[in-house]
Amino acid sequence: MAVAITDALPPKRRSKSAEAKRYGFFPGCVAKESCTELFNSTLLLADKLGIELVELTAASCCGASVLNDVNRDVARVLNARTYAQAEALGLDDVITICSTCTGHMRAANKELLEDESRMEQANGILGKFNTSYKGTVSVRHLLWMLIDDIGLDELSKMVVNPLKGLKVAPFYGCHIIRPESVNGWESARNPHSLEDLITALGGEPVDYAGKTRCCGFHVQLEKDGIAANMVGQNMRIAKDAGAEAVLTPCPLCHLALDGYQADSAARWGRTDLPTFHLPQLVALALGVDATRLGLKRHVISPGPVLQAHDLAPMHVA
């Protein structure tokens, strides 16, 4: 299928951070709270790849797509403060490990860089505590960094524990692809970076209609059953297409997919697909000790499928 949009994208530049293998790191709230396995496996993967992730420890929440509902400008100013911290450390890339952080931080950055009045507004407020944002930061997801800066060929050479025969359904999470005007790293309608990565790790990507759909995380508390149904709908299609596991770059998707499949079974049938965080599966293939990846912290244990494919013994999950 021809994908016209990606053809028109500007060539990808190599950042100072990529040259120095030293990146600003924005873990986001969920990786520091309920999904600490994501935070830990990201650091283990970085170690394996020989790159330094400098955590922005004074950073605030990105706004999580919710803060816009109370004020149009506050998330942008909070994110400008985060970028200023990266600049102060001499870092021009901020690496995220959450689709929602990626989309909302990029949207804020785009507004700051494209609209002088918004940059002035932000710096006016940051000035109250002697901070300013110069506009030199790019927000990039770990997935993009792996593909652009390390490279799929290089990654596949580093694989010591290939995911041989493991059928993995990619689940992108909305905010890493949409809106395309904000993300634009790949086609939003037909992304394939996760498939490419799964292939490079020796696994088999599963093609299914749900991969770019929504997990329902953001409306799980607004009305009973909505998120569970959205999860069930997508996991049913994935399972029917032959998937044995799911891979997602977003911890919000992970929480919904991992948590709600038990509730969605009544309407959509049992699916029980274990849902890996992006760095967990990459680290596993690159030979990081599976017991350190927090695989026991999943509601749906990945143990059986890992054991069936000889990737890790049952007891690690």
Place this chain on the structure above:
Amino acid sequence: MGKITLDLFRYDQAVDDEPHRERIDIDFPETSTVLDALEYAKAEVDGSISFRRSCRSAICGSCSMNINGTTGLACKTPIRDVLRADNSVKIDPMPNFEPMKDMVVHMDPFWDKYARLKPYLQPADKDEDHERERRVSPEDMKKLVAVANCVMCATCYALCPVVSVDPSFAGPAAIAYAYRFIEDTRDSKQAERVAQISDDYLWLCAHCYACSYCPKHVDPQDRIIDTKRRSIALGQTDAPGPRHALVVAKTIKQTGMLAENEVIAGTIGRFNFKGLLKVMPLGLRMASKGKIPPLFMHPVQKVEEIRTIFESMEVPVA
């Protein structure tokens, strides 16, 4: 010219029990649109192929359909952008609608939700002077132009994942239109309109941005956010959606972080025991694996800067 296969959804609700697929081969230039190809097939191969169309230039909003799994206007979709490896294009009716005949669907639920909004101006002085011109400043008009471009093609409604599991959701276009009247300085029914759209589950929007594929750049997702903000400003805060937004703001202001535990309790309502009981099974499933967010959030470094930002901008919090 090249050989192109149209892989079509065929169904006539009046006679067929089940839909079936039909593959039609045509000689047709790839530079044309999907609608051109359908019109050619209807004229030259099978006159019974049914689809809605009128203007052929993305103004009438009639020809939205599902093309290779994503929905959009057939008249605005070049064939070469969607041609699959075997030179075929798969065409289906819009999802989230009941099919009537081939690509023609029953649009009634979409129109019903629009009609509920009373989509016409209701000025306060409507009975006083019918001849008087009611002027809007260019500044105020700016808020309305995006929605004024809506051609009601229902692409957003067909793409909406919430509609697909809960047809009671108003859907993106209806909320965008509600916003268009709520923000119109000539209208006098702001409070009633906000209350009505809140009842139609304004807050069920999943923030997925599927409606950012709008072919007319109405950006319904941004209009939904604008409408939520307006509803909070007008005091519509006693529902899980607005409580969620306000408690998220509160925890970020206090700690710099979105404190998961407090947000869950604050959204459901701390004393809503029935509601809290409902999330217990999931909570226990997660807790049994050690997925327990910290009960007390340690503030991030220099949290006072974050509080300064919230206070300078007078951000409402729970």
